[in-house]
Amino acid sequence: MARTAGSDGERTEAAIRDAAVELIARYGFEAVTMRQLAAEVGVQAAALYRYFPTKEDLLRTLMKEHMEALLAAWEAARPANDDPVARLTAFVSNHIRFHVERRHATHVSNMELRSLSRDNLTAILKLRAAYEKELRSILRDGAEAGVLEVDDTGLTAMAIIQMITGVIVWFRPDERLSVDEVTATYLAMTMRLTGARTKTEERHVRQGAELRAR
Amino acid sequence: MARTAGSDGERTEAAIRDAAVELIARYGFEAVTMRQLAAEVGVQAAALYRYFPTKEDLLRTLMKEHMEALLAAWEAARPANDDPVARLTAFVSNHIRFHVERRHATHVSNMELRSLSRDNLTAILKLRAAYEKELRSILRDGAEAGVLEVDDTGLTAMAIIQMITGVIVWFRPDERLSVDEVTATYLAMTMRLTGARTKTEERHVRQGAELRAR
């Protein structure tokens, strides 16, 4: 046999990506074989090589597009407003929603970094660093404006990211909590963690400090 | 050749474990081959099977002992005192110290769960659940005593564990911060996150509430 009736390159490539994300998330990149992936797509292993030159390149593509989508989602969600607390709220909300909606892809991007070659790894880490920098800048601005209490910007950024990314480890849709409820709880924790003050509170604190300074 | 001069079963087994933890942490369980591991130990692959019946059993052993050591470390660190804030402090401190000291083993235990068969996975998850239950009980007691502000015990426990386990992702000894400094920062974040109050603060809050109630 050869070309099958109704076969379509675009559809096949999309099916490969989808199946790859799910299989790799479940079994790990090294454990998934090209034949297993092909079977899931309903195709022979050789057909995969029409779309991805190597197994690693398939992984690289999945990760790169996931990270770029994450950055794009943040670009779209970032508030025009430059209030650090509002930006922090948007960051956490966007992060949780994005990750919950793409649990499998996130799993792949977070767990399979070591299966990348040096160059590919560097490229992915660069994207990741750009994303984390966004959070650090929010925390720094907030601390300078006196609306956030942040001892160490770098550590706090890592702590928050670990905390809010961790949602995907236990969260399952259609269970006890909705995405909105989870987001609300994590937002509350983030705000307490960073000692976030509303503008009113912040004014009171400033006035108190001025009084004591006399 | 056969038995080598100075060979000793106990030493070889220990060497296998140590090498396995490092290699698996770095390359992932599936990516590490028995021959690679044997070479690291300085032995032929067949010799590994004198100590571990299969590759998976080696992984299972490493994970089981790591989790048991974690539970044992907490048993030893748990304060006699039953003040929730003190217990939370001890939990976080112990967790960070333990994980930083055993970065590689923690990596293995957290990342390679999917390489276990059903039965082995169940056994490891049971140990993990027992550990997490300790934190939930601290949070619940603290909330009931009014010294902690916890919206959702389960979510908060997960958030804290993700946050403090995440230290191993970026922490490198001999860098900017010592273990004690990192622990202090994370403790501060944990206390803010849980709205921890000292006993004095808690008394004030209670008195305020009583006043308002009149």
Added chain:
DNA sequence: GAATTAATTGAACGTTTGTTTTATTAATTG
């Protein structure tokens, strides 16, 4: 409707994998 291009199969390639078996030597015991 012939020529061309796109999509896929089926078979094969050389490696590498986890594991087993057998033989051999070192250390220990009686």
Added chain:
DNA sequence: CAATTAATAAAACAAACGTTCAATTAATTC
């Protein structure tokens, strides 16, 4: 010092791996 046990090497196993290649058919173009 002979017998036994402990620890390993060396070679072999079938199975599975990522990947390549040639052949074949479906769809598209001219």
